[in-house]
Amino acid sequence: MKSATLTMSPAPVLVLACGNPSRGDDALGPLLLDRLQAWLEVTGEAAGSELLGDFQLQIEHALDLVGRRLVLFIDAGRQTPAPFVFRQAQAVDGAPYSTHALPPEALLAVLPRIDHQTAPPAFVLCVRGERFELGEGLSAAASCHADRAFELLQELFRTPEIDCWRSLLSG
Template sequence: MSLVVFAAGNPSRGDDALGPLLMTELEALALPDVHLVSDFQLQIEHALDLDGRDLALFIDAGTGTPAPFVFREIHPVAGQPPNSHALPPETVLQVYVDIRGHAAPPAFVLCVRGEEFGLGRDLSATARKHLSAARAHLLRCLACAEATSWRRLAGADRDLLRA
């Protein structure tokens, strides 16, 4: 299974560093068949990183995200014209469909709750706890990197949030 992982965020903006921090940890693992893409924000060109991949994961920090994180499957969203920058993951998937003429690989989002996003801020204590929980979840995902398994994990996460 060939996986692409996107991490978006700005390490200079406090908790916005959550995605890049997880990406740094993934880089250290040097996993085979895992293509890593890190940037401040998702752009149209990132659709090309989906070529030849069987599965995609988008990691980012979010405000208002249920703590400690949300893990869910996403799908292409048609009808929203892409801007030149700052695309949501669903639009990146749609750009892929539009330029390649076939379905995008199954894709998921791991959105880690952030609290403080000010320029020059350090990672907040709360975000450190959320990072730890997201790291553990990410490792569970990587242990069985395939869409069916990830759908089960996403369903289990939804059940926990409802409880």
Template sequence: MSLAPVVILACGNPSRGDDALGPILLDRLQAWLESSGCAGLADDFELIGDFQWQVEHALDLVGRRLALFIDAGQQTHAPFVFRRAQAIDSASPSTHSLPPESVLAVLARINQEAPPPAFVLCVRGQRFELGEGLSTAATRHANAAFELLKELCRAAEVGAWQARESGGE
């Protein structure tokens, strides 16, 4: 089995309200990619979900043409921000969570390989308390982000993704 050219990594905790946005979008995307209307498209993507990004996720970037990180953000512009991520080696890796930029930098440190072009989709959330459900606003933001995700999957090329950038967080 060959490696999918595009990896999509989503993080979040489904038990913490709007922090579930990443896993929810990943599940929706998986179902959409496997639907009959997306014949063959699913083979181009590997979807990986976790509670937070760790140094080990750098290994998921090896050999990829393109990478996307999906997360929820409390201070993010609504409904979401889609931007390019650059490797920033600002901290030594630890067992604690890392931002996407640090995950990208880890790859160069451990593999002597430049990371693939990478982007971040940060979806606006409002409530992140333990035991909360998804807020009404986060549901609307997830719907808008999902429309973008479908567009990105239909045109999984760096230039097409750069044209969709919406700015920084």
């Protein structure tokens, strides 16, 4: 007798947030991920998205891109214009990386090499951070930037469609 296996399709939208909660404003990614998860659950929209957090993007995260319609990367940035930058990311084969830390553009370039499929449309929300020292808490400025970024996240997830997201790109 053959046993049937259930294969579940991945949620159409993937959010990958990076950051270290023990390093001051580097906590912005995980903080926004938690806020987004709570908001999606309250609004009843959580089923359409998968939210993943990690300290940094790694090659293994390319497998998380398989079968997605949209991907959003969230991270803190030191030199990012305040309060944040929201941009579309494109796969870049020559983007610098190591096997332990990748920028989103390099991660997008990995997927076709391992799974022979084009990476889904991807966007980056980089939120301005001020302090990244070990043991520091979130700075007041970063907290304000997070509030503004969360407003954008709510707008994005009210209509998780590529055309809507493109219309909200930073100038």
